Every structure is written in structure tokens, then in C-alpha cells.
Amino acid sequence: MGVCEELAGVRVALTGNESLARGALEAGVAYAASYPGSPTAEVLGTLARVAKMFNLYVEWSVNEKVAMEGAAAASFTGLRSLVVMKADGLNVALDFASALALSGTRGGMVIVVGDDPGAHSSVREEDSRNLCKALHLPIWEPSSVQEAKDMTREAFALSEELKLPVVVRCVTRVCHASGDVELGEIARPERRPQFGRNDRVITFSIQLHARLEQKLSRAAVMAGDSIFNMYTGPDKAARLVIASGPSAMYAREALDMLELAGSVGVLKLGITWPLPETLLLNYLKNASEVVFTEEVEPFVEDNVLALAARHWDELGSIRFYGKRSGHVAGPAGAGIGELNPDLLADSLAKIFNVPRTEQAVLTSQEAEALLGEKMPGRELALCAGCPHRASFWAIRTALELDGREGIVLGDIGCYTLGIARTGYYLLQTMHCMGAGVGIAGGLGKLDRFGFNKPVITVVGDSTFYHAAIPALVNARYNRANFMCVVLDNETTAMTGHQPHPGRQATATGEPADTVYMEEIIRGLNIPYAISDPYNVEDTINAVCDMLQQSGPRVLIMRRTCALAAVKGKQKNRVYVDWDKCIGDACGCGRFCSKVYACPANIWDAEHGKARIDEAVCNGCGVCATLCPQRAIVVERTVE
């Protein structure tokens, strides 16, 4: 059952990410590397679990650029390799990726990029296809969990044929979907890596650009015959939908709902760059109305419009509807956000002028009228027991004590929630991995212009290794004045607890040569201290002390992620002693639930006292140390 099932032809339930991993196994991948990022975080973990069984090398790399460089090296020796990242990670890897496109590869190399339309777990909904086009790399787009596997497998073959990496661009709705997948055979290639004294892989030649263009021209021709471009609908459809990714399925379902499936054709492009031009022209020449459905930017749309302009003579007049015309758009506008069957049914009904009948659903006003009161929202929050909450509380309190209106900068990770209520709105900037440290470095050099506020930047442990180190080197060298707080929860928590260089084990669970952040910081000649955020008072004092110092300095707030700490253990029991809790008479303003705002600290309205929700509490006990009445009791089973 699952990813390592050997029997071909069997149907198993896989997630999209497992399906991508299975596709690589069926292609005989030998080397896989990644830095964890949603929506593709689970691809590498899946391969790590079966690495021994299939003799694979699988690593969590320190960042996406390094991951891609390693995977390229394996490809240079003739092995098949996979590198996995999210859209933001492609930005990090871009410098090497553009060089690699020129030098080319040998063994099949696939780059899986996870885009996040709707920004479910990202700070932006970047469409990586525009970058991949600039890189001159072929782009394949699975529309279902099944295709995630099949395309990954076949992309290796194309890569090997062209000697060029191939991008499998997968969106959240495929990565995080699951479904039944018909398996193929797992390949067990007996390739031996070869890279001799006479092998050269270089980018220093203008002819390489010409060769890259030739490879793409070949790819365009091959794309036309691909089984991953699929047409459904009437012969010679005058009304045509051109779709990519899961929006192809939404379009088909929307056409069913509108009873248009018999008269409107759907051309689903599995290969969206380079465009399968001949295939497209074939369908365009019969069409008088064409609708584009894709996520998130009008990528196929723009390129097909350019194609149609070049073939104006043969095609004649076609009306094009899509994001550019404003017809395929969600509430926020065209080119913004995800598509879904309802959005497309609304769009297609308007474009083709047919009535849209649907099940009556309630608007939020109608819903609240039926309920008879306002329906509370559920805002983002740090988990119960999250050490970051304690850290943010300590920083906030220390800044108040310090009284100089210190600035706090942020970064990417669970602790990004520090921009919101649960982190007491502390964070004032948030851009990309490591940016907080670099920005702090800039602010920390503005004293000559009269800027004299203390600057604190927070950075997670995984982010520290990924992107903070060069900024710290710069800060030391240029004597920037700021305090860096490493929120070290000893794991890459946000994406699912993947290990990083500060851990004792690798992706496959083998012992690692741990890279201690203290040693790096010491090596940079930057002063540092360590505190335990659960020990709130000491941490406040540590922040206050360090705020008085100058130059770059680091405070490591170290405490294991609350979810990781209790995994497989009997959690500490935390409860409120109602003999001691005096409720609102205390004057603490319901500190535990309202001020400290841990979701496990709830309020018993009937008795007017605080209570702990045992189904939510992770047993950290920090609230017990903060309660002015000492009314919260911790029965310790986990330290």
C-alpha cells in the first residue's frame, strides 16, 4: 500500500506530494534534495522514508540554491536527480538555475516547483511560470494527483532527451490533494556515476544560448505529441476553453453544471512552455470564442494571444476571454487568487450567455440573520504552548521596560504570526527568508543620520541556516548595530518538523554532523547569549541586558516546538485551581486568556473563572508562571 507498493497497475490513495515522489521512483531517481516549503514540503520526506529501500540519496539542503546545485552535480554524472521547492524557493535558486539552463544537464533532472495560488501558506501567490520561461525551461503542469506522478516520471525522460532540466509546476490544489492513483513500475536503474578528468560543464560560451534555443524548439515540437495535452468535447468546437492545472477539471465540472459540456470543448494543456503551437493552432482554427482558465497569472493566455497574432491570416477573428478581458476573475479581480468550479461556472455562464442555476447558499448577512447574531471569525494564532508566544511576550515586555520605542523586524516561519495579535503585533517588517536580518543591518547603520532606536530582528533556527548567516557576516564586518533574536524551536516547525543543520539527524534519520549555531556566531566574533523562553522572567532580563549593548549581538531563545515536544508523550496536565482563581476580582484582566492569549486558556463564564481546555493545551505551563494568583497548577510528565 502507498508509495512503495511494488505491483504495477494497482490503485492506491496518495497525496499529490506522495504522487510526485512516486513518479520520481518510477523514473529511477537516484538523488533528491530540497528545502522544505509549502505546498511541496512532503515530497522529500516521502522519498526519505523509502530511501534505504530503493538506495536513494535524499537530503534536506540548507537552501534551494544549494539543493539545486547538488542535484545538478548528480545529473552531471549521469544519474537522475530531483530538486523540490516552493515558488519562493525558486527565487533563491534562480541565479544557479539560469546558469544551469545554459550549461545543460546529463542524467534526467526534474525541478518540482510548488506554486500557491490563493497564498494558503505563503506570503505571496507568485506564478513561477514567468520565471521558468525566462530561464528557458520546459514547464509541465499536472492537473490531478494521477498526473503529478505520471508527469514527473515522463519529465525525467524529456530532460534526458533534451539535456535540460524540466520543471514540474504543481499548485497547492494538486500537492495537497489526495486521490486514487494507478501505479506504474518502480525503476531500478544500475547507473554508475561518471565524471572524469575530461568532463566539462561550463556556461562560458555564447554558443550555449543558441543551443538552449534549439533545445526549446525541439521541446515545443515534442510537446505537441504529449499525452498530457488532452482534448474533451465536440469535434471542431467553435467554443473552446484552454485550461491548465486543476482549472481544467473545474472547467469541465462548470460546463457540466451549465449543461454546456456537449457544445464547448476543453483543451487541457499539460505542457504550457514551450507552447505546443501546432496543436493549439489546430483547435484555434475552428474556434470563434476562446476562454482561458489557469492559475494565477494569464501565462498561457498571453502566450496564446501572441501565437494567434502571429497567425492572424489563418485564424481570422476570434474573441478571447480570460484574465486580460476581465471575464475569468474572482472577487478580487483578474489574475488574483485561485479558481474553483463556482467561479468558472459564473464566468462561463456570462461569456456564453446561459442561465446559471445553483443550490441556494446564504450570504454572510443572511447567515447571521438566520443565526440571530454575528458569527465570530477564527484568526490566525500560534499554537497552545508555542515557545514563540513566550518569546514575543518577553520581547514586548522588555521593550516596554526599555522605553526607547525599539523596532522589531520579522522573517518567514511560524513566528511570522508575530505580525498579528498572537505575537502582540510586534513584527514591523516581513519579506522573505533572512530579510529581517539584512534589514536590521541597514537600520543598524543609520545612527549617523540620527536614527537611534534599538533594533531587534527575530529569525527562526531553520531560517538562520538558510539565509541569515551572510547578513550576520555583513553586520559583523560593517559594525551594524542591532540585536538578532534566534527563535530556536529546534525544528522547521511550519512545514512539518523537518530537520536542519542544527539537528542531530539527517533527512533519512542517519546521524548528522550537527552544525551548532553558537559555533557559527562565535566564529563571526558576534557576542551571544542563550535563554529559555518558557522562563519568561530570565528572558525579559536577557533582552533588557542585551538592548544596552551595541554592535551586532545574538540572543538565542531556545525551546523545542510545543507540538514536537509532546509527540508520543503523555502531556503535562495543566489546570486552574478554582480555590485560588478569583476571576475578574483579580484585576489581571483575565491575563491568561485575554492578555497572554493562549488558545488553551479559556474562560468559564458560568463560574467566572479561568479554565484550561485539555484538548488544546500542550502542557508548557508558562501561564502558571505568569498568573498573578498562582492559581494554575502544572502536573509535570514532560520537562
Add this chain to the structure above:
Amino acid sequence: MSAFVEPLNIIITGVGGQGNVLASQVVSVAAVEAGYRVVVGETFGVSQRGGSVMSHVRISKNKTYGPLIPRGQAGVIAGFEPLETLRVMFNYANPDTVVIMNDRPNYPLGCLLGEDNYPEPARIEDTIRRRVTRLYCLPATELAKEAGSPLAANMVMTGALVGSGLLPFGREYFTRTIEILFKDGVRDLNLTAFELGYRLVAG
């Protein structure tokens, strides 16, 4: 077992950390074991825990569907938390939708902070009954505690879903799936929790 309507659209909703994703995985694996086609779309917030989460599970005889259920087209809503059940019902239920709901609230931050009011459970139940004809409201978290841990409420709810007789395949596929997916103590806990939910609804 009721007549099978193609596709069977199930929405599993609740709060992060309640095991929605695991529950939808159990349903999808069981469906595949029973020879059905299935697709699950997960929707979850940025927070690891505590945000609204929703899984769309679509089961069909032999067609592949997209991972999102259109508005108003849920056949079943399994709500692990009352407020989230309500939220999803307004968007996805029609009068024929069956709602299975855990009665235990999980308070959003705004309610803890005293800015918002969490609706009375009885009022939530009443509002749901005015929209759909079949509602099963059960103390899933309490039953899970009985089974050994409040965290097994997801398996109590899965049991209740199967007990409602709405799925086109039997409970044996579920017990087998739980036996395959889990080990040792967790397996026993989940089997017990599943059984409690199943019996409560199937009678």
C-alpha cells in the same frame, strides 16, 4: 446503505489540530480499498493549529473529479467543531445535506479575548436544523476521552460518518484501513473511538 449519488461529496471541517486531515485520509484510503475513485482537497490556514480547516472528499464510481466541491453541493458535512460546522453549512449545504457534528466548542481568539461572542450551542444546533433535515449532534470529544484520549475525536466522528449509512461501502474497509495506518496503542485507541462513534449513530 443509501442509494449512491454520483459523486458523494463529503466535507470534513473543524479546527487545525483536530485531525481532519487524518480523518479524510482514512476515508480516502478506505474508499480506494473498496474500489472507488476518490479525490480529497485540503484547505487549511497558515497556523499549524487553531485555524479553520476543511477537507473536501469526493467519492465516485469511475470518474475523476476536481478537488473542490461546488457551493451548495455537499452530501455530508462532518463538523468536528460547532462554529466551523455552521460556517461550512451556510456555503455548502442544501436541504438534503446530512450534518454530523461534534458538540464541543473550540473558542476562536476573538471569543477568548471577549471581543466576539461564541453562539450558544443550542442556537447553533437550531440554526442547522432550520437548513437541513438530518442532523446528528454527538459528544465526540467526550466519547474520545472515554476511548482514551480527547484527540481521538476525529475517529469518533469518522465512525459516526460510517454509522450514518451514507457511504456506499461498509465499515470493514474502515477498520482495515485503521489497522493498516496506525500501530500499537494508537491503533487500539482509534479502533475503540471509531466503534463508539459508529455505534452511537448506527444504533
